[in-house]
Amino acid sequence: MAEPGWEPEQSPQQPQEGPGRLPSEGSEPGGEPYRPQLQEPGAASEYQEGTEEASYEQHVPETNFSQAHTLGQESHQAQEVSMYQTYPLGTQEPRGAYQSYSERDHYHAYEHKHGPYLPHEPGYGLYQPGYSPYDDQTPDPEHRMLAFQNAKAYLLKSSVTSGLNLYDHLVNVLTKILDEQPTNPVDIFENISKDVKAAQFQKKMDTLRDEHEVLPSFDSAEMHRNLFLKTDGEGDEEQEEMGETPLPNVMETAFYFEQGGIGLSRDETYLIFLALKKLVSAQPIQTCRFWGRILGQEMNYIIAEVQYHEGEEEEETEEEEVMVEGEKRMEEVEDEEKEKGEPPKSTYKPPPVIPKEENGTGANKYVYFVCNEPGKPWVKLPPVTPAQIVCARKIKKFFTGRLDAPVVSFPPFPGNEANYLRAQIARISAGTHVSPLGYYQFTEEGDEDEEGGEGRDDCEENPEFEPLSAFEMVESLSTWVHHVPSILNQGRCVWFNPLQKPEEEEGEGEEEKDEVPDELQQEVGPPLLTPLSEDEGIQNIPAWTASVSTKLTPQYAVAILRSNRWPGAYAFACGTKFGNIYFGWGHKYSLGNHTPALPPPVQPEYPDGPEISEAADPTVEEELAFKAAREQKALESMEEEEEEEFEDEDDDDD
Amino acid sequence: MDASALHTALQLAASGDTGLSLEKRAALGASLPLLQRDYRFERVWFWGCIQGVRDAYYIAQGLGPDLAAPRSRLYRCSEGGAGNGPGRRDGGVAGERLGMRGLGLESPAAVRGLRPVPDGARARVALVAGSLNCVEWSLLPPATEEMVAQAELLEGRFQGDPSFEYEYAEVNAEDDERFLDDGKELTMKEENRLVATIEQIDRAVGIIPRRAFMKTPLGSVHENRNFEGLSLTEAKKLSSYFHFTEPVNLKNKTLLEKADLDPSTDFLDSLEHDVPQGSWTVQLEKGSTVVVLRSLLWLGLTFYHVPVTKQYGYIYCGTGEKNLDLPFML
Numbered sequence: 002m003a004e005p006g007w008e009p010e011q012s013p014q015q016p017q018e019g020p021g022r023l024p025s026e027g028s029e030p031g032g033e034p035y036r037p038q039l040q041e042p043g044a045a046s047e048y049q050e051g052t053e054e055a056s057y058e059q060h061v062p063e064t065n066f067s068q069a070h071t072l073g074q075e076s077h078q079a080q081e082v083s084m085y086q087t088y089p090l091g092t093q094e095p096r097g098a099y100q101s102y103s104e105r106d107h108y109h110a111y112e113h114k115h116g117p118y119l120p121h122e123p124g125y126g127l128y129q130p131g132y133s134p135y136d137d138q139t140p141d142p143e144h145r146m147l148a149f150q151n152a153k154a155y156l157l158k159s160s161v162t163s164g165l166n167l168y169d170h171l172v173n174v175l176t177k178i179l180d181e182q183p184t185n186p187v188d189i190f191e192n193i194s195k196d197v198k199a200a201q202f203q204k205k206m207d208t209l210r211d212e213h214e215v216l217p218s219f220d221s222a223e224m225h226r227n228l229f230l231k232t233d234g235e236g237d238e239e240q241e242e243m244g245e246t247p248l249p250n251v252m253e254t255a256f257y258f259e260q261g262g263i264g265l266s267r268d269e270t271y272l273i274f275l276a277l278k279k280l281v282s283a284q285p286i287q288t289c290r291f292w293g294r295i296l297g298q299e300m301n302y303i304i305a306e307v308q309y310h311e312g313e314e315e316e317e318t319e320e321e322e323v324m325v326e327g328e329k330r331m332e333e334v335e336d337e338e339k340e341k342g343e344p345p346k347s348t349y350k351p352p353p354v355i356p357k358e359e360n361g362t363g364a365n366k367y368v369y370f371v372c373n374e375p376g377k378p379w380v381k382l383p384p385v386t387p388a389q390i391v392c393a394r395k396i397k398k399f400f401t402g403r404l405d406a407p408v409v410s411f412p413p414f415p416g417n418e419a420n421y422l423r424a425q426i427a428r429i430s431a432g433t434h435v436s437p438l439g440y441y442q443f444t445e446e447g448d449e450d451e452e453g454g455e456g457r458d459d460c461e462e463n464p465e466f467e468p469l470s471a472f473e474m475v476e477s478l479s480t481w482v483h484h485v486p487s488i489l490n491q492g493r494c495v496w497f498n499p500l501q502k503p504e505e506e507e508g509e510g511e512e513e514k515d516e517v518p519d520e521l522q523q524e525v526g527p528p529l530l531t532p533l534s535e536d537e538g539i540q541n542i543p544a545w546t547a548s549v550s551t552k553l554t555p556q557y558a559v560a561i562l563r564s565n566r567w568p569g570a571y572a573f574a575c576g577t578k579f580g581n582i583y584f585g586w587g588h589k590y591s592l593g594n595h596t597p598a599l600p601p602p603v604q605p606e607y608p609d610g611p612e613i614s615e616a617a618d619p620t621v622e623e624e625l626a627f628k629a630a631r632e633q634k635a636l637e638s639m640e641e642e643e644e645e646e647f648e649d650e651d652d653d654d655d
Numbered sequence: 656m657d658a659s660a661l662h663t664a665l666q667l668a669a670s671g672d673t674g675l676s677l678e679k680r681a682a683l684g685a686s687l688p689l690l691q692r693d694y695r696f697e698r699v700w701f702w703g704c705i706q707g708v709r710d711a712y713y714i715a716q717g718l719g720p721d722l723a724a725p726r727s728r729l730y731r732c733s734e735g736g737a738g739n740g741p742g743r744r745d746g747g748v749a750g751e752r753l754g755m756r757g758l759g760l761e762s763p764a765a766v767r768g769l770r771p772v773p774d775g776a777r778a779r780v781a782l783v784a785g786s787l788n789c790v791e792w793s794l795l796p797p798a799t800e801e802m803v804a805q806a807e808l809l810e811g812r813f814q815g816d817p818s819f820e821y822e823y824a825e826v827n828a829e830d831d832e833r834f835l836d837d838g839k840e841l842t843m844k845e846e847n848r849l850v851a852t853i854e855q856i857d858r859a860v861g862i863i864p865r866r867a868f869m870k871t872p873l874g875s876v877h878e879n880r881n882f883e884g885l886s887l888t889e890a891k892k893l894s895s896y897f898h899f900t901e902p903v904n905l906k907n908k909t910l911l912e913k914a915d916l917d918p919s920t921d922f923l924d925s926l927e928h929d930v931p932q933g934s935w936t937v938q939l940e941k942g943s944t945v946v947v948l949r950s951l952l953w954l955g956l957t958f959y960h961v962p963v964t965k966q967y968g969y970i971y972c973g974t975g976e977k978n979l980d981l982p983f984m985l
Contacts, residue, residue, distance in 0.1 A: 216887065221942035262676040266666040269941065296670065296949065298936045298985075399951065399984045542708055542812050551678045561676075565708065565812065568974060569671060584671025586954060588984075593810055595980035 165201070173197045224376035228275040247289045247307075248281045254291070254580040257573045260550035261561035263584065265294065272375035277305055280370055280379045285310045292369065292426065293569075293583030300373040300402025304426060304583075307368050308361075353499040355491055357386040363486065363494030364390065364427040371422065373402060380404060382423040387492025388415050393424035397588055397595045412598050425587045427488065432589075433570035434485040434581045435533055435562065437474060440466050441484045443530070460484060460529055468576045474560035475547040479534040481562065481572070487526040496524045539566060539592050566590055656968025658687040658699045658715065664968050667945050668959040673972050674704040674711050686790045687715060703955075703971030705849065710815025712849055715792065720875065796847065798854035805843050806851030813975050817846040852975045859977075860950040861899045862926060862958050864967050865889075868899075870922045879920070884963040890946040891937055896958070897923035904928060933985050951985075954978050 156168035174197050178186045186193065251274040258264040265273075273291060281289050284307070292304040358365045370379040382404075396410040400418060408414040408421045442463040474480050486494040527535065536544035544566050550559040564570035569585020607613065619627070656664045661683060665673055675683070683701065691699045696717035705712045809821050820842040869879040889895040902924045908916075926935055926948075934952045939945070948958040955973020960966065978984075 217939060217943040221944075225942055260676055262674050262679065263672050264669065265671070266669050266941070268666075294671070296936075298933070298951075300938065397980055397984050540811070546706075546708055550676045553678060563672070563706070571672070591980070593979075595983050597983055 163198075165198070170194070170197065221374065221376070224374070225272055228272060228279065228376050246281070247286045248278055249290050251277060251291045253578075254573075254582070257559050257575050257578065257580060258561075258571065258582060260559045260575075261548070261571070261573060262550075263561070263571050263573075263582070265584070269375070273303055276303070276372065276375035276379070280305055280307070283379075284370075287311075291582070292430075293585075295400055295422065295425070295583070295587040296585065297400035297402030302371045302373065302400065302402065302422060303375065305370045305379065306430075307370060308366070309368060311361075355387040355493060355497050355499055357384055358493055358495065360384055364431070364488055364492075366485075367430075369423060369426055371404070380419075382419055382426070383416075385420070385423045385427045386415070387497075389420050389424040390427060390488055390492035391490075393421060393428065395598045397591075400587060410597075411600070422587070428589070429567050429570060429583055429587070431483075431485050431488045431494070433564045433567050433572070433583070434483065435481045435572050436484045436579050436581075437466075437469065437574045438480045438482050438532065439463055440577075440579060441482070441530060466577060468574075471549050471558040471560040471575060472555060474574050475549050477534065478536075478545055478547065479532040481533040481545075481574075482530040483527070483533070484530060486529055489524040489526050491524055494526070498523070533562075536566070539590060542590075542592070656701055656970055658683070658691075658701050660966065660968065661687075661701050663966065664959065664970065667941065667961070667966070668947065668957045668968075668970055670947070670949070670957055672706075673970070674706055674713075679713070682790050683713075686792065690715060690717065690792055700968075701970070702853065703969075703973075705813055705852065705971070705975040706973065707813035707815025712813070712815070714795075714849075714853060720877075795850045795853075798850045802843075802847050802851040803854055806848045806855070809843065809848055810976070813849070814845055817844070817849070819845040821845065821848065849975070855977070856953050856956065856971055856975075858898075858900045860953050860956045860969075862896045862948070862969060863899045863923075864960055865895045865897055865925070866920045867965075867967065869919045871919075876922075882965060884965055884967075885946075885960065887962045890960055890962040891939070892927075893929075893935060893937065894925045894927040896926045896948065898926065899923065931982055931985065934981060951981055952978055 153168065156171075157166050159166040174190075174194050177193060177197055178190075183189060183193075251270060255264050255267070255270045259267075264270065277289060277291060280286070286307045287310045288308040290306045292306040295302045295304065360368070365384045368384075369382045371382060372379050392412055392414050395412055396408070396414060398408055398410055398421065400422060404417070404419040404422070406418040408416070408418055414421055440463060441460040444461050469480055488494055489496055491497065533545055538544045542565050544564065546563045546565055548561050548563070549555070550561055551557070559573050559575040562572040562574075564572075566589060567583070567585070568590050569587075570581070570583045572581045573579060656668075662680070665675065665680070687699050687701065690696070694717050697720055698718050700716040700718065702714040702716050704714065821844075822842055864882075864885050866879055866885075867882045868876050870876050884890075885895050900923075902922065904924045905922070929935065934950065936949045936951065938947050938949075940947045944961065946960045946962060948960075950956040950958075953971070953973065956969060956971045958967070958969040
């Protein structure tokens with residue numbers, strides 16, 4: 002090529018090569034590739050003649066070829082650098098520039114490798130503006146534009162290997178930097194560049210498929226849909242049992258309550274209705290009722306009140322009891338074994354545990370199932386124990402909505418939230434389940450005798466019930482009666498004598514009997530079917546508020562009863578229909594502040610007396626005197642002579 | 656909540672007792688628009704009801720152009736529990752006379768005179784009307800700080816009779832003396848207690864979603880037309896809801912915390928730092944389509960919001976008593 006020739010003459014053209022040179026250094030890093038080329042006889046000589054200068058030797062002493070360069074061409078060095086600087090000016094022959102570029106590529110890559118000159122080096126500052134001999138020539142704007150276009154065109158050239166081009170890559174990198182605004186982007190520029198390149202391969206996958214947002218409502222919808230699906234076996238059974246089904250007509254009850262402005266939305270009620278249907282089909286249930294809903298902090302409880310067919314439920318409980326008894330026996334055996342060689346046992350005897358009422362009686366008359374949302378599985382609540390009821394009266398806690406949540410309270414509640422919920426349900430049922438007077442009647446005399454006087458605890462529907470009008474029902478509370486037995490202070494509906502057991506067991510408990518005879522008074526609650534007018538209010542607040550659903554069409558009015566003692570408990574009566582329901586937080590109304598029970602008083606110290614007081618240590622004199630006295634006693638039987646001697650000694654001591 | 660959306664709102668927020676029987680609900684649909692017409696309100700909100708022992712109060716609020724400005728409150732007193740048709744109607748009218756005619760505010764013009772000038776003053780005007788069938792409304796008197804302070808001393812349920820007079824004798828001796836010294840009355844009319852309680856509830860638990868309202872540079876508060884509802888994730892966070900009342904904590908925030916606030920939307924206190932912690936429950940209901948917030952401090956306050964829609968609002972249906980036992984119950 003005619004390089005030596007044109008360089009001095011066509012210097013403006015030279016800068017053309019600038020844009021071309023830059024990338025070559027990237028594509029062929031290191032000095033190795035150019036060496037063979039340059040060492041070709043022709044090329045090498047040309048370089049020596051026209052373009053090389055002595056400074057190269059100094060800068061790149063390790064390269065063999067540079068040593069061959071001739072010295073003394075420093076002027077060219079200056080020229081070369083300046084051309085590099087001002088390359089945008091030269092735009093006359095772009096094509097030619099590119100042609101030559103392929104040849105000069107390696108050389109310039111090599112040259113560029115020098116990097117900035119250090120201050121002590123001769124080339125320093127040559128590339129600074131103003132140093133170049135061409136700086137005083139103002140570049141032609143057209144040329145500038147063309148150079149710019151060329152530069153951009155070059156940058157837009159896509160790589161053969163990756164298909165990317167530098168221009169877009171830089172755009173992406175800068176966009177990423179500006180979007181993310183990292184601190185010190187210059188330090189992590191390489192990484193950003195790498196990330197952008199890597200992202201090219203991942204992002205494309207995402208654009209193909211859009212990820213669908215999974216809303217929580219999808220899960221609920223799925224759950225609710227299951228309520229509407231029929232299982233295969235179910236349909237046949239229903240047809241057979243069509244005549245008599247334990248499934249309550251929830252919608253009808255809800256309709257009457259809605260007249261009074263009470264109830265959930267209809268959709269929700271219907272879902273609950275379907276959920277109850279599932280429950281009824283899954284369990285051997287005799288009667289079923291939608292008890293109500295208790296609000297919780299995280300979730301709410303939907304509660305179903307059911308009664309099993311006779312005999313179905315008992316199997317389970319018997320097993321439980323056997324287990325409990327078995328455990329007790331085991332414990333006793335262990336205790337006996339341990340007793341030998343152990344410190345004396347405490348004489349404290351815990352107050353006798355009041356047994357829970359049998360399933361199907363008293364507070365455990367019904368079994369309760371709860372779920373958080375219609376469609377979720379129903380969970381059976383454990384039967385309630387008197388201790389739980391007693392404790393539940395003393396505490397006031399919000400429900401969380403999780404049955405296994407602990408109840409953190411004082412006094413400590415025996416059990417977790419499921420037990421607390423069950424206890425509150427029992428209390429609410431006992432306090433607020435009411436029916437119109439005459440709807441229930443006591444079971445007949447004959448039954449009473451058979452059951453040994455307990456017939457008063459049971460009532461049955463009165464077939465000859467004559468309904469009162471809604472206005473009469475509202476006029477006086479004595480037209481309503483409780484049909485669920487109230488719970489005694491003991492925590493049971495039927496009083497249990499806690500002292501019976503000690504008598505039966507052995508004579509051990511005789512002392513106790515003497516101490517606590519006054520506790521033996523039987524607790525008596527109000528009898529079943531007591532009118533509401535006898536309910537105690539809270540201070541001057543009556544226990545119930547009655548209203549009619551409408552005043553404009555009194556002939557179709559529904560009597561609505563709201564409990565003030567249990568805010569959230571409602572009852573309605575319309576003709577022969579009546580119903581009870583609860584929507585609330587599950588707490589009893591208390592006027593003023595809730596006062597938690599105080600911790601029990603500190604136990605008194607053991608009475609201080611001489612038998613436990615510590616004796617003072619004897620002094621030396623006392624000890625000696627005692628010793629002497631003892632010795633004297635021992636020696637009394639000895640001979641007189643010796644006695645005298647001792648006596649002398651004693652005298653000395655004293 | 657907005658009176659026009661009452662029906663939907665009740666469907667979404669119904670959590671037991673709304674106190675609105677079908678008859679009353681229908682009556683509200685007819686009487687609230689008339690209320691808006693007669694008092695020339697820009698909009699009418701149905702606030703809720705307070706259950707008394709004998710009767711319930713139904714409360715509606717009228718709003719002017721500036722939503723944060725004082726509101727006019729109207730109430731309706733439903734009939735008592737016992738009693739029969741014609742005789743009861745007389746009772747209702749008597750109540751009405753006691754309630755609002757005495758105020759001399761019968762004419763809408765008079766009410767308009769009382770309407771707030773948008774000067775940023777937050778003293779709330781409330782006016783009463785006793786009515787019979789959710790049809791006639793009366794204006795409540797404006798709530799004053801004194802009334803609120805007095806009402807805090809009262810405990811127990813509302814009676815349902817606006818002219819019922821509470822005696823302070825039931826309150827403990829110290830408070831009594833204080834009021835004796837000041838030469839103030841020892842009795843409080845239920846009407847005033849009602850006003851004060853509404854004021855308390857609005858201050859403590861009246862809430863709106865973030866960005867639903869915006870403050871203009873002039874200081875008045877308008878509905879944000881660009882509000883398209885909170886996203887589901889946002890809706891589950893307490894920080895996305897604001898107390899719709901004069902901010903208290905906002906001024907105490909550090910500069911750092913304030914830096915991210917947008918002055919046009921974040922001009923209120925969020926629920927995030929409400930005391931005590933956990934005094935709100937956030938639940939997804941109705942098949943996870945509605946976010947329902949319930950206040951545990953004022954049991955009975957239910958707020959609902961359907962995410963990514965403009966549907967939101969709150970309703971109070973309760974006894975009008977603060978849950979003072981809350982610390983023990985959490």
